[in-house]
Amino acid sequence: MPDSASETLPSGGGKRRKAAKRHTAGVKAVAAAAGVSLGTVSNVLNRPEVVSPLTRAKVEAAMASLGFVRNESARQLRAGSSRILAYLMLDAGNPFFTDVAKGVEEAAQAAGLSVFLCNSNEDADREADYLDLLEQQRVQGVLITPIDQNSSRLRKLPSRGTPVVVVDRNIDDGEHCSVAVNDILGGELAIAHLLELGHERIAYVGGPNTIGQVVDRRDGARRALRKAGKPPENLIELTTGALTVAEGRGAGQRLAGLPAARRPTAAFCANDLLALGLLQQCVSLGLRVPEDLAIVGYDDIEFAEAAAVPLTSVRQPRQLLGRTAAELLLDESSNPDHEHQRVTFTPELVVRTSTRGTL
Amino acid sequence: MPDSASETLPSGGGKRRKAAKRHTAGVKAVAAAAGVSLGTVSNVLNRPEVVSPLTRAKVEAAMASLGFVRNESARQLRAGSSRILAYLMLDAGNPFFTDVAKGVEEAAQAAGLSVFLCNSNEDADREADYLDLLEQQRVQGVLITPIDQNSSRLRKLPSRGTPVVVVDRNIDDGEHCSVAVNDILGGELAIAHLLELGHERIAYVGGPNTIGQVVDRRDGARRALRKAGKPPENLIELTTGALTVAEGRGAGQRLAGLPAARRPTAAFCANDLLALGLLQQCVSLGLRVPEDLAIVGYDDIEFAEAAAVPLTSVRQPRQLLGRTAAELLLDESSNPDHEHQRVTFTPELVVRTSTRGTL
């Protein structure tokens, strides 16, 4: 523990206490204590209405006094169904995805299910490991914002019985539902806005290009240029290694290092974290935003508005995205006539100071 | 879907495809296909070194061709152990906790375990539900940043065999390890800094008071006043309903509404989200920060530095907190001589513009 002072004390005021062994009072012990059969205890647990109030009370008392905790593995093994949904997130540190997760939790709670969050952290290996794990756990279903939506693992899950809904990406392979925002349009909105303000040389900051969102937003940017009759070289691509604040700072360093004549006058970032990092670094290196560099982010996370220079950003309906995805998943796992769907929402440009009145 | 345009298409290019049934090729089917016994398949899975290369190859081929996926419920039921850790977070939308989670994941990965994240979202009922769920799942252990550390449920888990480590809170009941940062000291640092700058009337923004961190930081603030010989009324408490940006904005509204003469000249917020909201609202209502109102946050999340006015904050070793907690948990569940510990880290004041050169 090198980078922080720490102090360690024994807990429990010195009363040494060994770790307790797992003492499982099972359904059997409860049955014995209550003087009923196994089946009855199970009924109390699963169909309380069929057991007489008296017996039920006895059983409940026995459960309480023994500290009975149902063994979910056994339940699931026998009953064959899990009451858990998982959301495998691209980056739990990005408020965009935690807002999506909130929408997921909302829909799950309404259906009486619980949500486990998993964080792939933009790492394909971790994503794969989590997918395997979740499949082995036989969760009700998986929501995922994938790193690579062509992964074979991703395609295999549904055919083996684990429904998968892709979030924040569209996918049309007939195996999944997907819920997304039109990222091409989003990119187009951002660049059209900058072009309208008179910017000619515009940087696109984003990466890696394995991430679909990064590519789509860039393609939208290109399309906006094309539509405006500008040459594609006007879009200068700065590729980053991830979609994080730190990478944004790195990009800012590179950008600020360019001679003013060759430096773009505006930057469009693939997400707000990059934009915030870029903004921070550029400001600290003496560039004025928006006068020297206009910046557009993407996602419109809560912090975009509170930034040093309030950030123009492309807004996505975050919670709605999550809620809709969860609802599709629930439909898929409960409705035998379920048909896969692709839902696409429309993004919206929110203009703030970081691009206001430039040039 | 009221607040966003959306478009829905069938997926799969119109090829209607029904949801697949769960077709479980089990260990039995694999054994039959490979011409070996159940036990051998299990050995391939769990102790590959004891089976001859030839048989192993046959079994692996059979597994691949049948798409075998091990049923984790059955495995766990029989083997009695889970390979999963859970971190029950207070607020997944707070970057502080996702950084802690990163530390947890790091330590877990090093030990070959996986982490499920759960979000209580500052809601005691959800916290209780998740604790029940995790206990039923028989996870290896639970890390938790509790809403109420005196909850009976929390105390019961360890005695029934699920180790629990409390994160970001100290607790001394002999049942848990805990890892925390000295929040009293943190509060003291913040207020001492403001006093040194000459502030007399200082607001404390935080709540609800059921959350331990909120109380400790306030107590630290009071202590600093006491030590400086100031009357306790100089600390004006603004109680919030949660530790969020939105609540911070609300507090800003209240604060800015006060007549200048009665308004505090500085505010210490129980966390950075509150501080960012407060900052944003005050600025938009025309207060200058730090001239009219100095602000100190808590946690030093990544966005504190990038805020409209870079935020003075009390820094905590976030990842280290998570990593240490996970390591204690792992020790508890693997080391029979484990003794509960309370680890306390020391916070550090990071001074930025939001308090610089005030008064």
Next chain:
DNA sequence: TGGAGTTGCTGAAAGGTTTCAAGACGATTG
């Protein structure tokens, strides 16, 4: 060549729950 040791595989038991056909019991009806 006989015995011991080794290697690799087998088969049955066990783990805690749910499910379901069937039984027990009392009440109601003809």
Next chain:
DNA sequence: CAATCGTCTTGAAACCTTTCAGCAACTCCA
């Protein structure tokens, strides 16, 4: 009073895996 019905409860089977004692075949050495 017998027959029928309803309400509760029971006991055994089933879910899928791991574990472990035991067995077969082979090697090695005396």
